[in-house]
Amino acid sequence: MRQPVFAANWKMNHGPSAARAFVAQFTARWSPRADRTVILFPPALSVTTVVAALSSRSDIGVGVQNIWTEDKGAFTGESSAPMARDAGARFVLVGHSERRHVFGETDAQTALKCAAAARSELTPILCVGELLAQREGGETEPVVLRQLDAGLGELSSQEIASMAIAYEPVWAIGTGKNATPDDASAVHAEIRRALHERVGDAATTIPILYGGSVNPTNASSLLAADDVDGLLVGGASLSPDDWARICGT
Numbered sequence: 107m108r109q110p111v112f113a114a115n116w117k118m119n120h121g122p123s124a125a126r127a128f129v130a131q132f133t134a135r136w137s138p139r140a141d142r143t144v145i146l147f148p149p150a151l152s153v154t155t156v157v158a159a160l161s162s163r164s165d166i167g168v169g170v171q172n173i174w175t176e177d178k179g180a181f182t183g184e185s186s187a188p189m190a191r192d193a194g195a196r197f198v199l200v201g202h203s204e205r206r207h208v209f210g211e212t213d214a215q216t217a218l219k220c221a222a223a224a225r226s227e228l229t230p231i232l233c234v235g236e237l238l239a240q241r242e243g244g245e246t247e248p249v250v251l252r253q254l255d256a257g258l259g260e261l262s263s264q265e266i267a268s269m270a271i272a273y274e275p276v277w278a279i280g281t282g283k284n285a286t287p288d289d290a291s292a293v294h295a296e297i298r299r300a301l302h303e304r305v306g307d308a309a310t311t312i313p314i315l316y317g318g319s320v321n322p323t324n325a326s327s328l329l330a331a332d333d334v335d336g337l338l339v340g341g342a343s344l345s346p347d348d349w350a351r352i353c354g355t
């Protein structure tokens with residue numbers, strides 16, 4: 107059985123003070139539940155604050171939104187997987203569409219970042235998704251499968267079996283236009299099939315999250331779709347109230 111994963115991608119929002127306030131408000135609304143995984147992805151500067159604020163809430167995980175490919179060295183402005191781990195993070199988003207399309211991250215870099223995460227025992231959530239023009243051109247499946255294939259390229263079957271994937275159509279991110287549950291389900295099934303080809307039956311336990319304009323109203327129909335095992339939420343995860351409602355889906 108896959109248990110649902112609810113991941114909050116705060117993007118470049120909630121510095122340490124706002125993050126501390128969020129955790130206080132969210133934990134007042136959200137009681138631990140053994141049947142789901144809840145993870146917060148604050149910006150890097152807020153990670154230690156969030157980890158400290160959650161010290162009595164081991165039910166809520168913390169991750170970073172990005173890492174660099176190397177463990178240390180002359181990479182001004184970057185943070186590494188061992189540093190994220192040391193700060194208390196246990197998860198990392200790799201290949202988020204904003205990393206790919208705003209910062210020019212390549213498929214080859216996502217592979218190295220997944221490998222860096224695995225070396226430091228951070229669980230990668232590899233994000234894949236097509237642009238609007240690619241969807242309209244009928245290229246959704248090849249684009250998503252190419253990103254998936256490339257991103258997993260440096261990982262062992264065992265490492266793949268213990269990670270997660272997020273399907274986030276780029277046209278749905280921050281636009282208020284979510285994919286329909288059927289559209290999401292169709293892509294998730296393709297991802298599952300590709301994972302099965304790589305790792306066999308272990309693919310059945312790899313969570314595949316949907317992301318893109320998820321909110322408290324559409325969360326339950328998306329989560330109910332076949333092969334949708336969780337939600338990666340941006341905008342609606344910034345409000346403790348909305349986020350608690352989504353996690354309760």
Ligand code: PGA
Nearest residue numbers: 279280318319339340341
């Ligand atoms: P959104 O972002 O929920 O604001 O569309 C999702 C994401 O980018 O992970």
